[in-house]
Amino acid sequence: MRVKRRIWVTAAVATTAVVGGILVGEGVTGTPVSGDARAASGAVRADVRGTALKVSGDGASASLEQRESKPFSMLGVTWTDPSATVPGTVEARTRSRATGTWTSWLPLDTEIDGRTEAGQAGVRGSTEPRWVGPSDGVEVRVRAGSGSTAGLPAGLRLDTVDPGRGSGDAEPAAYALDAEDGPSEEPSSPAPDDGPVSEPPAGQTDPATEPATEEPVPTTTTDAPPSTEPGPDPTTSPSAPATSPSTGPSGTPPPSTAPRPAIVSRAGWNADESLNDESPDYMDRVKAVFVHHTAQTNSYSCADSAAIVRGLHAYHVKSNGWKDLGYNFLVDKCGTVFEGRKGGVDRAVQGAHTYGFNRETAGIAVIGMYTDTAAASAATASVARVAAWKLGQYKGDPAGTTTLTAGAAGNNYAGKVFTAGKTYTFQQVSGHRDGFNTQCPGSRLYAQLPLIRGYAAGPVTGLTVTSVTGAALSGAMYHTKADITVGWSATTPAAFVASYELLVDGRSTATVKGSTTSAKAQLAVGSHTVQVRATHLSGKTSVSAAVTVVADRTAPTFTTKPGLSLRTGTVNAAAVPLTLKWKATDAVQLRDVRLTAPVAKTYGPTVTSASHTAKPGKATTWKMSAYDRAGNTAAASVAGTPVILQETAAKKSGTWTTRSSSSYLGGKSYASGTKNASLTWTFTGRSVAWVASRASTSGQVHIYVDGKKTATVDVKSSTTAYRQAVWTTSWPSSAKHTVKVVVVGTKGRPTVTTDGLVYLK
Structure with a gap:
């Protein structure tokens, strides 16, 4: 049977305009947010469908047998109690819509806390969602860890997300099919199972846990049990004011000490604003940012990033039961920044990203898996730009520390214990694992946080003069007879550099933009120190090591003009042995002396004679040039006829x-x-x-x-x-x-x- 693909496109909920090729969207609150020229204002509704897992008789495992499904590109497993955890592993495998092949078993990260937005009704516990690309088949297995006495949480359910097609998305192979596509008439054979999964005895089914078909997941549910916590997490308290006190009566966001990066608005990634109609919660300020990773894969095209963000949005709202996308910002591996939770990117919007520490913080998630793989430089640079700008709105220092009040009890990945209501010191750019017991943002990305702090806070690092064009290097000194062009490089990305200055003997002779890496200089005769000074966006400056450049416009001299004399050796009708002698000097440094006729030879600065031969009976002119290190030259010659x-x-x-x-x-x-x-x-x-x-x-x-x-x-x-x-x-x-x-x-x-x-x- 052919089924229609469920893709809905609704009218935009935000007004947009294209200005200078950049789409600007006016969000629900806040100032315009920029997106790329491909962005469109049309919302795209994601299709989220839930299928209950079948739990084994002993409660130690659960599964969903290999089956065809409606199209999806993201999946995760959820359960009823947000405070419960899976004491084991959750894995899934999927079938590609493009090739029909099945993946190997893919682990789903269980190190998140469903209570991150505990103030919401119907919040569920869940795994981290995983992007798998366009798929139409799925299989799931859940296994309790060995020695675990706690059973699997109740209400285990597979949630699959079809993010739909946005105007700026790439065209995946799967979407090249007809609008009314469906399973092939001959279903593909299931791949062999990696291992046994305990199933209920034949004939036993649990209608409550294994419905016969997939069902759309409602936006909110009511199956959450009463919270076992002492009270709601103060970090997610819904009692926050509807407007940000930090913006003042006019609602103007505070200016930042760092420039605002380009950000794809929610309209730009075709957010379905009908998913969440609640007003955003605002905070007084942002004192720190937490860096995360999400979507559990690096095997994605950046053209799919908007779809991934839509998938995360739908999963967080319809599967987790949160009020909105949990992160304030998302960054893909190409460095594109996406607006996350609504409310205005320039406002202090409270997110749901770090259980216990959502208040006074912002969450930045890098799309990808960075446990064993480092994040791309474009991604780390964008994270640093967002952090610098956001913290700069509240006079923060990306390289500094701050104190945060724990909104809930818990511990972090390093074993540090937090008590609700007490304050703790954090880096203003921290990793998720600093505030919660998770590996997030992955060991490799976590190790890049010092680099990110350095990018965001300054000064510019790795500043080095790399070339002096128009000059010749001799040892540790450059020599020139004319103007020079100095080139340089820095390890800090150009986006964080306000300007460069070319310094000659400590004085600025040229100032260029931070995206420019060379400048010209005119030097007076004599020796000079040349450096480059970089000014970071923070205002901090750094100076390169100095190079010495000697300006010399005086040509060398032949203190002994070239001369010829006969020497001992074999004489024949074609060659008479002779010696060519000379002496050249320079006021600064002689480079070499070159014989240009009747043959070409080059001699070092200390050489003053050379053996040659000349044809008897023929007048021969011997031409020589002396070169100094700056390139100045002097010429001399001598003529002779052997008889x-x-x-x-x-x-x-x-x-x-x-x-x-x-x-x-x-x-x-x-x-x-x-x-x-x-x-x-x-x-x-x-x-x-x-x-x-x-x-x-x-x-x-x-x-x-x-x-x-x-x-x-x-x-x-x-x-x-x-x-x-x-x-x-x-x-x-x-x-x-x-x-x-x-x-x-x-x-x-x-x-x-x-x-x-x-x-x-």
């Missing part, structure tokens, strides 16, 4: 023999073993090298320069080598010179073979 003078160009004296070989320059050389035989070359140049062949039997020569003996050179070598420049000398400038080579006639190895002379002009 080979073969032995035949010399004036001979004594006996010389011509030798032929391809190993010699020009294919020939002169050899002589005659004492005092000589060769004399005349040339005009600035550097000269004598070229000879070397062998184990080679002898010695005396060398005369411009008629003066300057050296005795031994050309003996353990290995034979040809075309070797074995002696060189240079002059400061080019001039006419003579070089004379005289055979010594060394005993036992008198012969010397010369391959000519090379000079540089």
Whole structure:
């Protein structure tokens, strides 16, 4: 049989208008609340249906057999007495409408107290509701813990919630079906059970606990037994005034020391205001906020967040029997903030979130499960923004402490015992577990509360200069020859930063918004300290560590201009060995010296010479540039032409023999073993090298320069080598010179073979 999906859309109960692409809704009381552009004013009625669980004969377990159901996306288990608890586990499994597959067993959190809003008639105890996504099948099992003597609470009931489709919701696969969709003609086979569940004997049923069909859950019920508490929880007393004394006669909410975050209004998430027609309860002030988690899953799309909030609203009202959604604010993992309990987000509206401490506090619930998973940074930032704004309305300090009066007796997760009527110290941003015996908001989110307090209270943390564009870093200092752009980062989200200032030598040179992370500066010549100062929304300031920036607009200098000289080494028709020398300095710090022609080389600031070769007979220009750390440059160059003078160009004296070989320059050389035989070359140049062949039997020569003996050179070598420049000398400038080579006639190895002379002009 095909059944119609139960989705009702009613007229809006609040007037809305779209201003600048942002939907603004006027709530029942209070000032306009912002929502996103997708929000619409049409309320969406959620369908909440209850099915009683079947309790075993010994009362130690209860179950709901695997079955098809009307569409739902959220579920929970409730029971009659709000002061009762389940002394064991509650689990459910569901079938996806999109895929038809069954989930594994999902635990339902039982660490909530149904008395949170004990002043309401018909309040029921319950598990935390769990978002499971669009589903059409369900199975439930409840088991008392081992050793438990208390039986399961009476009136166990599964409540499923279909939040309906809001105008801004995502389109889940399940909703792509026809409007009149229903179970398939061939129901899917049930998945195997994980374990036995005790059932009443065959044929025994309890009409009071297992009706044949699901039934819509009324908005209020009357099955709550008389309270066993000494009296109603003062934190939820319905005697609070209908207007907030803290707002004054005009009803104007108090201003805050922190800016108000963007908040999706109740109209924005399509709240069904017909669920609760009671007036909100107002308090004098908000002294603390309690952080919670809710919906028991992180596997949701942020496009579904509005539907989750609608589901929570319906569950809290129709399943728990509360007057409204328990939390004042809800935040999804993408950081979107939703208005919770009605009455005006800027008013001190009393919620139902922390049993015993609802008075003078606000509840912020993060949608998700954070026992083993940390909340996303977008979520923690939004929680901090809400906390800063809400506490700021009452001169609170998110990093400070305050005192709260216990409205009921109890204890918290750490074992601290509370006595009704006594005051206790709390952090102004606390976790649910600080006021009640629950793991909420989960160990990982609870560990993030110091971070949230820091975000909300300031100062800006983790402020660091990350870059100085237009400057070069050398060691711990930056060098620049022009203007710079300083970049920085902080671990505190930009939403909490009022402004940044760029400080040069302690003076502010630029001020930018908190969303900007760079600024330019003009520096005078000299050394400067550069810092960034951040101003938190609270007014607190913090300053980064300083970096040193040296402004230098003076170019380096070549104190020794580049120069060329011949050096020892192998000479051939394509390459003559030579040395390039220079010396560069800078007033601040030389970075390097670069040879740009005829080849490219880079030398460190302390290097003053390098070995190269040049082609003989070709004029070559050697170009160099010196760079300082700031990027200033100086250029210099030198030109030279190596010239080979073969032995035949010399004036001979004594006996010389011509030798032929391809190993010699020009294919020939002169050899002589005659004492005092000589060769004399005349040339005009600035550097000269004598070229000879070397062998184990080679002898010695005396060398005369411009008629003066300057050296005795031994050309003996353990290995034979040809075309070797074995002696060189240079002059400061080019001039006419003579070089004379005289055979010594060394005993036992008198012969010397010369391959000519090379000079540089």
